[in-house]
Amino acid sequence: MHTTVGIIGGGPAGLLLARLLHLAGIDSVVLESRDRAYVEQRQRAGILEQGAVDVLRECGAGERMDREGLVHDGIELRFDRRSHRIDFPSLTGGRRVMVYAQTEVVKDLIALRFRQGGGPLLFEAQARAVTGIDTDQPVVHFTHEGGERTLTCDYVVGCDGFHGITRAAMPGLTTYERTYPYSWLGIMADVPPSCDELIYAHSERGFALHSMRSPTVSRIYLQVPNGTDPAQWPDERIWDELDARFAVDGDWKLERGPITAKSVLPMRSFVAEPMRHGRVFLAGDAAHIVPPTGAKGLNLAFSDVVVLARAFAHLHATGSAELLDEYSATCLRRAWRAEHFSYFMTTTLHTDPAQSPFDTRLQLSQLDRIATGTAAATELAENYTGLPIG
Numbered sequence: 001m002h003t004t005v006g007i008i009g010g011g012p013a014g015l016l017l018a019r020l021l022h023l024a025g026i027d028s029v030v031l032e033s034r035d036r037a038y039v040e041q042r043q044r045a046g047i048l049e050q051g052a053v054d055v056l057r058e059c060g061a062g063e064r065m066d067r068e069g070l071v072h073d074g075i076e077l078r079f080d081r082r083s084h085r086i087d088f089p090s091l092t093g094g095r096r097v098m099v100y101a102q103t104e105v106v107k108d109l110i111a112l113r114f115r116q117g118g119g120p121l122l123f124e125a126q127a128r129a130v131t132g133i134d135t136d137q138p139v140v141h142f143t144h145e146g147g148e149r150t151l152t153c154d155y156v157v158g159c160d161g162f163h164g165i166t167r168a169a170m171p172g173l174t175t176y177e178r179t180y181p182y183s184w185l186g187i188m189a190d191v192p193p194s195c196d197e198l199i200y201a202h203s204e205r206g207f208a209l210h211s212m213r214s215p216t217v218s219r220i221y222l223q224v225p226n227g228t229d230p231a232q233w234p235d236e237r238i239w240d241e242l243d244a245r246f247a248v249d250g251d252w253k254l255e256r257g258p259i260t261a262k263s264v265l266p267m268r269s270f271v272a273e274p275m276r277h278g279r280v281f282l283a284g285d286a287a288h289i290v291p292p293t294g295a296k297g298l299n300l301a302f303s304d305v306v307v308l309a310r311a312f313a314h315l316h317a318t319g320s321a322e323l324l325d326e327y328s329a330t331c332l333r334r335a336w337r338a339e340h341f342s343y344f345m346t347t348t349l350h351t352d353p354a355q356s357p358f359d360t361r362l363q364l365s366q367l368d369r370i371a372t373g374t375a376a377a378t379e380l381a382e383n384y385t386g387l388p389i390g
Contacts, residue, residue, distance in 0.1 A: 002152045003029040003119060005312065006140050008127045008166055009159035010039055012102055013284035013301035015109035015121075017157060019059050020309035022118030026316055029151055030113075031125040031142055033160075039123070040110065043188070043261070044102040046213055047198075047295035049386030050095040052302045060116075061108045069100035070212070072197045075384065077371065079202040080364055083248045084371035091374070091381035101213050102298055125149075130156055130169040133280045154279065157308065159301070161285040162270065170277040180267035180291060180346065181353055182206070184221040185233055191257025193218045200293075200349055201246050202367060204360065207350040208245035209293075210254075218257070221265075223350055230262040238262075267291040267346065269339055274328040275304070281327065283308060288335045293349060294342035295384065303389045304331050334387060341383040 005021055007014045010032025018028045032039060048056070048069075056062045073096050074087045088096050113121045125144040132138045133156075140151040158166020167173065193212035201208040206223035213219050222241055224233075239256045246254055270289040275282045284301030307330050311323035348366050352359065370376045 001029060001120075001149065003027055004154045005029075006138075006151050006153035006156045007031065007159055008130075008140060008156065009161060009164060009284075009286070010034075010110075010121060010123065011159060011161070011284070012105050012109065012298060013305050014157070014159035015106060015113065016055070016059070016061075016302060017159065017283065017305035017309055018118055018121070019061065019109055019112055020305065021312060022113075022116070023059060024309065024313035024316060026312055028119045029153075030119070030121045031127050031140065031144075031151070032121070032123050033126045034123065036110065036123045040103060040107050042103065045292070045295065045298035046099055046101045046211060046219060047299075048098040048100055048105075049295075049299040049384075050097065051306075051386045051389050052299050053098045055302060055306055055389075056105070056108075061105070061112055064104065064108055065098065065100045068104070068214075069098045070215070072097050072099055074197050074381075076195065076197055076199045077202075077367060078199055078246060078248055079367045081247060081249050082371070083250070083252075085197070086370070086377055086381055086384075088381045088385050091378045092385050095381075095385040097295075097385055099212060105298075127160065127165055130158075130166060130280060133169060133278055136279065138279055155312070156280045157305075158280070158282050158286045159284050159305070162289055164286050166280065167272055167282055167286050170280060170282070172277070173272045173274070176269075176271045176273075178269040178343070180350070181226060182223050182350055183226050183228060183267060184209075184265040184292070185224045185228060185230060185238070186219070186221045186263050186265055187238060187259050188213070188261040189218045189220065189257045189259045190216065191218050191255050192216055194253065194255045199246060200345075202349045202351075202363060203245040203247075204351065205241070205245050207293075208242055210242075210246065218255075224264065225353070226266065228264050230264055233262065235259045265292065269343060271332070271335060271339060273332060275331055276324075276328045281308060283331075287331070288339065290338055290342040291346045292342075293345040294338065296338040296342050299386060300335060300338050303334055306389050307331055334389070337383070337387060
């Protein structure tokens with residue numbers, strides 16, 4: 001097989017890139033190691049920045065999102081038994097976010113690929129290696145339907161995540177990493193959300209986040225020690241702990257219901273530089289990981305592939321590789337901004353096991369500054385709703 005752009009990874013980044021390339025008249029092949037049912041069911045992010053919403057609409061993947069997604073105009077911060085709402089549109093000139101699960105984005109993009117074309121999308125196609133990365137035709141070696149196969153490409157894009165093969169094939173990368181001394185215990189519960197917008201709660205007992213997947217399904221997280229086994233947290237203990245962490249002075253009530261899923265999510269920050277070697281590119285989690293506190297992971301991946309698709313379209317239309325040459329630097333500027341924002345949200349809202357009362361007072365002072373000052377609130381709102389792409 002041969003294609004212009006070989007895309008390793010059929011998650012949201014790879015699928016969106018394939019869609020944007022198709023609209024620009026550029027062929028591609030997408031290789032996804034898992035089967036379609038798995039890809040369409042794996043739970044990941046659920047918050048889309050304004051820019052991500054816009055690009056999904058522009059590429060024809062926004063119809064169901066606009067029908068079923070939940071538009072949010074702000075978030076609520078809770079700390080010191082107080083509650084404060086950050087109003088996004090008033091602070092950002094009208095920008096907001098959309099609650100629409102990554103699983104649903106993936107379903108929409110897969111359906112578009114099969115309905116409107118653009119090239120093969122192969123499930124259960126396990127990429128094994130990328131060779132010829134210093135040539136004009138890198139080769140992806142993969143297995144599919146029981147056989148060993150090769151895909152020669154003019155360009156290869158690794159959208160294959162943190163543990164994928166593409167980054168490992170690229171020499172001379174510099175990596176930066178931070179690990180955090182806590183994790184998230186995430187639950188899905190069949191109960192209507194107890195809030196209209198996301199709640200980010202700082203507590204001496206640890207961080208908690210109340211999110212949602214739909215008007216009838218709640219997605220909630222609480223800070224736990226690294227290495228926690230979800231079995232250590234029976235349902236009643238989870239709800240009691242969430243009650244304590246979300247507590248404010250007032251009559252707000254956390255609604256309880258059947259918990260349908262539990263998982264523990266480690267927290268880390270990671271960046272690999274550069275995001276390109278010759279004709280091989282990295283995008284999304286293959287290049288950078290952020291802790292989920294700032295809701296940046298999926299959105300940062302979308303930003304990468306929008307920049308890359310524009311560069312390929314420019315090359316296709318003009319013959320100039322100028323934008324491809326700028327890809328890594330362009331994306332890394334935004335990636336590091338997202339890394340900083342995610343680090344800020346994480347360290348401001350979580351309780352470090354080693355932190356002192358002094359550290360806690362600094363956190364509360366920063367949260368109070370956001371709650372009482374327009375400048376700090378605006379910076380949070382601008383970053384949360386998404387900085388300009390490119």
